[in-house]
Amino acid sequence: MAEYDFIVVGAGSAGCVLANRLTEDGRHSVLLIEAGGSDLSPWIWMPIGYGKTFYRASVNWMYMTEPNPELDGRPSYWPRGKVMGGSSAINAMVYVRGQPEDFEDWKAMGNPGWGWDDVLPWFRKMETNDAGGSAFRGDSGPLHVTTTTSGIHPLCRHFIAAGQELGWPHNPDFNGARQEGVGAYQITVKDGLRMSAARAYIRPARHRANLHLRPNALAMRVLFEGSRAIGVVYRHRGQQVQARARREVILSAGAVNSPQLLQLSGVGPAGLLRGLGIPVRHALEGVGRNLQDHLCIDHLYRSRLPSLNEQLRPWHGKLAQGLRYVLARRGPLAMGVNQAGGFVSTRPAGGRANMQLFFSPLSYTKAPPGKRPLMSPDPFPGFLLSAQPTRPTSRGHLAIRSADPAQPPEIQPNYLATESDRKDLLDAARLLRRLAAAPALAAIIAEELRPGAGVQGDAALFADCRARAGTVFHPVGTCRMGPDPACDVVDSRLRVHGVGGLRVVDASVFPTLTSGNTNAPVIMVAEKAADMILSGPAA
Structure with missing residues (x-):
């Protein structure tokens, strides 16, 4: 079994950041697992090309929700990126951080270190704004932001x-x-080409000897020893492969796939897992709950x-x-x-x-x-x-339908x-x-x-x-950050409650939906998480 210091599942907006930052000083090895393939497509790199990737199964999970009663019984189509760069490779590129009050709300919900003054430095660190730096904007980060x-x-x-x-x-x-x-609006574009998380964070780092990229690899479950995560099982080229993490497993598969993978691994609502014949590794009722969307x-x-x-x-x-x-x-x-x-x-x-x-x-x-x-x-x-x-109060949920990781989960947004x-x-x-x-x-x-x-x-x-009415494709909250293991999934350092060696870092940890597009705050969360991981003890 191959061993790495960190295993990151999902090469989306958060996973790309983590893979870059955790390998930056050369001290740690990282395996980055991505279910999709290369982002080298003209429809990804040309900004308006997302009209083509919007319905392309080769780069898109193409989820459908359950019928929503308040939308005349209509289901919703949810495109989610299945490619290097994740949804940042197929989104509409609008760059919005959210309101300072959004993050003050996070802090007030029992998450120290997530208020506006706490997160602003990470927003500044991650970006190069074409209008230059200021007290609010960055001028030397990997993510280029263009004023249109x-x-x-x-x-x-x-x-x-x-x-x-x-x-x-x-x-x-x-x-x-x-x-x-x-x-x-400002957009994540540089020189007329999309600035996805893969372009911003992986392309500068892809030749590092301590970064191991594994595209076209579907994560199946997290491996445990007792109550500690020690690795991941994934499917690659028709074979099941096991990889071991010496320090941590980090799920960055997004608001749909991170809770799905936790549930497949036996971490989630006990009744759901037992009903599907999945051994309960750790009962955590909040996994898949608290779903929010615009x-x-x-x-x-x-x-x-x-x-x-x-x-x-x-x-x-x-x-x-x-x-x-x-x-x-x-x-x-x-x-x-x-x-x-x-x-x-x-x-x-x-x-x-x-x-x-x-x-x-x-x-x-x-x-x-x-x-x-x-x-x-x-x-x-x-x-x-x-x-x-901007701040809906309805809450939905997400649940696996079987122990098969290839089967889409049940998604009930519960709009309106x-x-x-x-x-x-x-x-x-x-x-x-x-x-x-x-x-x-x-x-x-x-x-x-x-x-x-x-x-x-x-x-x-x-x-x-x-x-x-339809979604603007901003699902968050399904592994909510908060202090109460009875309803929250991760603590303020993004460690899964009750499980060692396991974090979640992506939009699923948002306690509440931010006021605007979600790609920028996801990248901020990952930047802040990387520093937490490197500067603190192992989860």
Whole structure:
């Protein structure tokens, strides 16, 4: 059995960070196991190519949830990265840290060391912002963050102006001194190429003798001696292989696969495990519970002015933009489609933003469910306005269906289970109507296509939300960090309660969902965890 100091399961946003940082000084050996393969695909490296990887099984787990009662019984499609870089290789690249209050909430839930002042240094350490360093931003980290203001489509400026007409300030940096306002999003792109976690952290480290990469390897279970994790069993090239960890096993497989692997290994709800014939190694009821996700509603418009549709729909437009990208790495192919947006409050007293906005200067009215064909938009000018409540209160769960690691788990997001979430989503739809009525946008709207002018009144508007609202692909919380082993899974140092030599480091440890996109805080968690692991005693 091969031995390493650390075994990291999952080469996603967190696992890539850990593999780099734990091997950086040359003292420790790391085995990095990834179920997917290489990220060397043009559809991964070209920013807008995520429209292709969104539904590609070779790089994507392509999960489906259980039907959700409050969404008219619809299941949700959950793309998750199965490739070097994980979901950072197939996401929309929007870079948002969250609000300082999000992390103060984490600390208040019994997690010392996770308040805003505690995590800010790690956010700064991980990034190189193209606008330079500051008290809030980094200028020498491995993850490059690009400001898109100069490259956004002209329609985005109408959205920003409409927001200002509603009293929201223009914010040039949602990751700076404040998050509130409207503006252009920053994205994880450098020189016109996607800056995934694999590009940022693994490519500079891949030739280190103490880093052992094992792609196309499916982790099957964690190995134990007594109550201590001592290794991993994985399937590689049709064979079962065992690897031993001298110090720690670290699960970084994400909010779906980390709790799945714990349950497969006998760590989780005892009743579930016994019912499937899995020996209970350690009963931990919180594994797979506390699932949270962002739910979003889109409104779609026909535009009086040109949009990206005319550039990306016809063959000659594809050719022109393709040549522009190949020759200069510029243009719409070098960006995402969520080009502008913002964070605002719909609460009467104002205060902390509770809504995230997205503006996309293209439209697609005939997309298959769960799919956005970014290179085949509508044959007329159009755009999308979207809004998502930032801090949902509904909680779902995740559970394995069998002892077979290749079988997808049961995922029940439980969207809109609380009255608070139902009210917030209706407020989101009302907010989009207010935005569309602001003079700067009203002047360029030829027609509201979805939900349409016939949908009037709160009841009809909420019925449209139930029929069309969808995930923004931010699942977290299924191995929640907290002090209580009765409901939490890891402690504030991300060590699994009641089990030695085992940590979880990824989005599953989030106590609550952060206010915005989740890739940036996942990378921060991994940076902080790496320092914890190297500077403290073994778990």
